Amino acid sequence: MASEPLMQLPVIDFSRLKTNNSYDPSSWESIKFDVFKALQDYGCFEAKSVVSIELQESVNDALKQLFDLPVETKLQNTSETAFHGYVRSPKVPLYESMGIGNPFIPENVDNFSDLMWPHGNPKFRESIKTYSKKLRELDETVKKMVFESLDLEKYFDEQMKSTNYLLKLMKYRAPDPNESDIGLHTHTDTNIMTILHQDEIGGLEIQTKNDEWIRVKVSPNSFVIVAGDTFNVWLNGRLHVPFHRVVMNGNRARYSLGFFSVQKSSSLVKAFHKMVDEEHPLLYKPFNYGEFLKFFYKEGGIQSKFALKTYCGV
Numbered sequence: 132m133a134s135e136p137l138m139q140l141p142v143i144d145f146s147r148l149k150t151n152n153s154y155d156p157s158s159w160e161s162i163k164f165d166v167f168k169a170l171q172d173y174g175c176f177e178a179k180s181v182v183s184i185e186l187q188e189s190v191n192d193a194l195k196q197l198f199d200l201p202v203e204t205k206l207q208n209t210s211e212t213a214f215h216g217y218v219r220s221p222k223v224p225l226y227e228s229m230g231i232g233n234p235f236i237p238e239n240v241d242n243f244s245d246l247m248w249p250h251g252n253p254k255f256r257e258s259i260k261t262y263s264k265k266l267r268e269l270d271e272t273v274k275k276m277v278f279e280s281l282d283l284e285k286y287f288d289e290q291m292k293s294t295n296y297l298l299k300l301m302k303y304r305a306p307d308p309n310e311s312d313i314g315l316h317t318h319t320d321t322n323i324m325t326i327l328h329q330d331e332i333g334g335l336e337i338q339t340k341n342d343e344w345i346r347v348k349v350s351p352n353s354f355v356i357v358a359g360d361t362f363n364v365w366l367n368g369r370l371h372v373p374f375h376r377v378v379m380n381g382n383r384a385r386y387s388l389g390f391f392s393v394q395k396s397s398s399l400v401k402a403f404h405k406m407v408d409e410e411h412p413l414l415y416k417p418f419n420y421g422e423f424l425k426f427f428y429k430e431g432g433i434q435s436k437f438a439l440k441t442y443c444g445v
């Protein structure tokens with residue numbers, strides 16, 4: 132599949148953000164500028180130096196151990212909520228995934244771990260807990276920077292309170308010789324924002340505003356931050372929401388994970404009043420995220436590249 136290997140996503144180093152455990156104000160301002168620009172221009176960027184290599188490696192091991200479990204064990208993880216249970220689908224034959232809801236709540240990780248390893252797996256528990264805390268911190272930092280860039284600080288706490296999180300653990304097997312190499316079809320993320328990590332196999336591809344595909348290759352302990360549709364509804368189109376996909380190459384399995392922030396269904400997804408003016412007319416009517424997901428999964432929205440526009444575009 133044709134893709135452009137030479138272009139790179141913006142790289143933002145988060146190690147400069149704190150000195151002696153407190154935020155350095157000038158670094159905050161300069162990183163904030165880069166974050167907002169990257170999300171406007173690309174809808175994504177590489178976030179560097181958020182977790183240590185050691186922590187990343189122990190999470191990579193945890194992922195392999197999880198998917199090596201017998202399928203009967205993996206099937207024990209069931210849920211009514213989309214992507215929280217064990218997912219396999221003939222539409223994406225290379226893909227399987229498992230989810231842990233709000234994984235920074237220790238009990239949620241313990242319950243998941245006990246279900247998968249009834250005799251215990253302390254290493255899995257501890258690495259996932261530490262990792263999830265770091266990812267939540269990164270999620271909050273990036274969003275706060277975007278809110279500040281648009282003078283929306285006063286809405287920040289309320290928006291964070293109406294957010295749920297999902298840690299999605301994913302494996303893609305290598306395709307058989309006559310099988311398609313598509314791991315995950317082209318899509319945008321409909322949630323607020325996603326923090327992705329892929330292992331050294333690579334395969335994540337992101338489309339630029341000029342319709343060129345970038346094959347993402349980032350440092351082993353970096354993340355790719357991806358803006359989702361919900362975020363762009365709040366901001367009435369100020370961000371770019373990139374199409375992305377997974378294309379497998381080679382003959383080894385690929386492991387990845389995503390930390391998804393999702394707006395709770397108890398409040399409507401809608402543009403901040405301040406974001407709508409003559410220059411920026413309203414793009415989407417307010418909607419309930421749970422209802423949108425029903426449309427997305429049941430009425431063929433998932434096949435449409437522009438499901439949100441069809442559902443609530445003005």
Ligand SMILES: O=C(O)CCC(=O)C(=O)O
Binds near residue numbers: 315320327
């Ligand atoms: O596996 C990946 O790297 C990407 C996953 C993804 O885009 C998604 O789950 O929405």
Ligand SMILES: [Fe+2]
Binds near residue numbers: 318319320325375
């Ligand atoms: Fe995605």
